[in-house]
Amino acid sequence: MNNTEPLADRMRPKNFDEFVGQEQIIGKGKLLRKLIEHDELSSIMFWGPPGVGKTSLANLIAEQTQSYFEVLSGVESGKDDLRKVIKRAEERMKYEQKRTILFIDEIHRWNKAQQDALLPYVEKGKIVLIGATTENPSFEIIGPLLSRSRVFILKKLGEDDIIKIIKQALEDKERGLGEYKVEIENETIEMLAELAGGDARVALNGLDLAFKSKNREQGLGDKIEIVKEDVKEALQRTHLVFDKKGEEFYNLISALHKAMRGSDANAALYWLARMLEGGADPLYIARRVLRFASEDIGMANSEAMIQANAAYDACHKIGYPECSVHLAQAVVYCAKSKKSNVLYTAYQKAAEDAKATSHLGVPLHLRNAPTRFMKDIGYGKDYKYSPDFGYKEEQEYLPEELRGKDYINFKNKKLK
DSSP: OOTTSOHHHHTOOSSTTTOOSOHHHHSTTOHHHHHHHTTOOOOEEEEOOTTSSHHHHHHHHHHHOSSEEEEEETTTOOHHHHHHHHHHHHHHHHHHOOOEEEEEETGGGSOHHHHHHHHHHHHTTSSEEEEEESSOHHHHSOHHHHHTSEEEEOOOOOHHHHHHHHHHHHHOSSSSSTTSOEEEOHHHHHHHHHHTTTOHHHHHHHHHHHHHHHHHHSOTTSOEEEOHHHHHHHTTOTTTOOOTTSHHHHHHHHHHHHHHHTTOHHHHHHHHHHHHHTTOOHHHHHHHHHHHIIIIIGGGOTHHHHHHHHHHHHHHHHOTTTTHHHHHHHHHHHHHSOOOOHHHHHHHHHHHHHHHTTTOOOOGGGSOOOSHHHHHTTTTTTOOOGGGGTTOOOOOOSOGGGTTOOSTTTTTSOOO
16 A cells, blocks of 8 residues: 555545445436446536545546546646647547547636637547536636536535545555554544535545554554544644534534624624634535524615625635635624614514414405406405505405504504
């Protein structure tokens, strides 16, 4: 076993049985799996967050296909590298009748001119392109190239998936840590899976670092016990890590919510940073801020919900860490905004009535009457069409038993 190679690279799956997750695209009978197994790939794009299997899937294709496999990095390569690949691909096809698959990792890092240079070779079939991107292809890949590629979306790995990957590494004697006497409790594995945030690479490299640290401290052949503190230290987040199933996670989100409610923008920004730097999912925070915009601000400033929704959209489109500034903007805006919980309290009262009076029917004049029979029995009778009355009609819209309810001004008016 080559210990100098990172564990995450050593444990890349060699076949479909070893591949964990993404059943929606490579499960038995799924299109992508059939294309790989029959070596009939056309140009494709893998879109998904880091560490979910984009590169592993590309390597798996390299193992399974009869085509020649070339790799370029979107960060380090450019047009000159592409020309060299194309030249080799043309010679391969001419002399060996063997096609070339070109895998470009982080293809979104290529600018428009570089992507334009790639287009004619894809169109003419000189290469089969596999692009991997963490960014939305609609925004980062030029239209002509995108239209000639099938996009496969890879989802964030669940904690059960990460746990399975960790256990594979612990048991594999050839590429993993199976030849060593590693002892690690299930709770520690679960914590590592949580802290990895759906990123298998983070989980495996964290395990690798914790193992190497303990292995150096002990003699060859000794039992190597990895505990929670080893994992935290390996992930280099000892002072920021929080257990997403534990009390501290909920304490932090509670502190953020209450700081915004109390209009303390500085404190809100601090608690936001604590969560983001500690590994919290930005989309989770964005959802909570979006909820806050209506629950604690509501009609006092309807712009708050627009700001919060825009931040959520940014988190979805560009991801962390770039989206941290968008979340900061939304959090500070919400903290500084005028507050009102009237919508929240009004809905709570309306919900209580809805549960208690679900037996009440809709008043006849408010019912839809799509058939003559319904009209004959009174559906829609005496309904006043608001525009015909200048929106000043006197008309009841609640069941008779709830007539006079005023949820919006509940604190200021006595219910009849």
